[in-house]
Amino acid sequence: MNEKNKQASLSELSAFALAVAQDVTPLALSYFRSPLEVELKADQSPVTVADRQIEAAIRVKVEAAYPEHGIFGEEHGQAKTDSANLWVIDPIDGTKSFISGMPTFGALLAHLVDGKPVVGVISAPATGEYWLGVQGQPSLFGLTPCKTRDCRSLADARLYTTSPDVFDAAGLAAFERVSAKAGMRRFGGDCYSYGLLASGHIDAVMEMSLQPYDFMALVPIIEGAGGRITDWQGAPLSIMSSGQVIAAATPALHAEILTLINA
């Protein structure tokens, strides 16, 4: 087999990503709403045996299918990250929701080629829903293509953030500037909010302090649904991003929010 044949196609990678993300649903549900010991990591974020086992289960499948690919996971670290192909894993995005019994947590899986996210999956085990994004293709909510709402003005927009606690003082001031002009602001949601954005139910999500495994999977989903997702300077999200994320239903709405953030 020559080098060319070893390069997996986007359709193969996306089918694999979706299957792997869905395969861990029973494992996630086996721990959901059961008593779990919660540890605090160095950054004070909670982690459970469920996070660790789910990521381990995903890594085993990735390593078996694509032994030469790199892996960057929230719980078990980085491997072979010099590879042009990188899998980015968040086994439970929204661990605080997960341990609270809230159904909005999700498993996130992204595939990057040369640093660019080309496949992303949000799987929500508790609701059985998923979003799939593939570079250059319409995003899917389950089997159905999904599209952002044609919301071009912040005054009409439904804005979400997971918690005011994700912001530092300057970030919170920026969020206040933006949300003061929003049609509605609301809290909670984790990765589920980005799915609702891709499906046209909300119009913007603004967060900071995120890690690459929190946002890389979102990029192909939001872009393939017609939205725009960048950092707070308008730059594409990458492994090196600061963790500031702004996602919006339309380029016009994205531009309006970006101006307010940097006002």
Add this chain to the structure above:
Amino acid sequence: MNEKNKQASLSELSAFALAVAQDVTPLALSYFRSPLEVELKADQSPVTVADRQIEAAIRVKVEAAYPEHGIFGEEHGQAKTDSANLWVIDPIDGTKSFISGMPTFGALLAHLVDGKPVVGVISAPATGEYWLGVQGQPSLFGLTPCKTRDCRSLADARLYTTSPDVFDAAGLAAFERVSAKAGMRRFGGDCYSYGLLASGHIDAVMEMSLQPYDFMALVPIIEGAGGRITDWQGAPLSIMSSGQVIAAATPALHAEILTLINA
């Protein structure tokens, strides 16, 4: 039939309440995640045709079954409130979640006898779950009795509130005092948070600016699960309450929070 026979039993009232709350699930789901015109009421809270139709459907059934009972609904107002028997209806608790596609909204139905809530239902149409509370009986999550977690200390507690925006300045200061000592604080959830409290997944919910239809159904559910729910002065919730609500998994946790609120 004499007067005595006309007084419905708790088991009859609770079976009726549960059936009625669940009967409107298809109606709620028919509007969920579909384009809806959102109006703002005088208090700037949103309302849709779904809220109005669901409440109307519930009122028709209550009036047919118990023509002499009073009704207090969020959207269609009060009727026969001088009756010793009163039905309190919130057709969509969490309208902002509902119009955002978030599955945590719910239909709330309470039955009061002489002002005291003796039956309460939280029905979550999007997840198909419900909680039922009946005075003097263990609360149910679906068909299974549910119980709060034995959390007696705020340092161990998972604290929720729907949004920082529910508080006025003094209320927000009180929430900051309480949440600063909580094991975890988190936002979002509406009535669903109280269900998760009754099921032992979270330990406290603190809110203000609520209306009777937002909280009367919660009382039998929280109390029948072993928790405690009052206003911020520790007084029982009633139709005349101020709208400040504190719910906790145990009397000890409730007392600790109450002390901090009033510090």
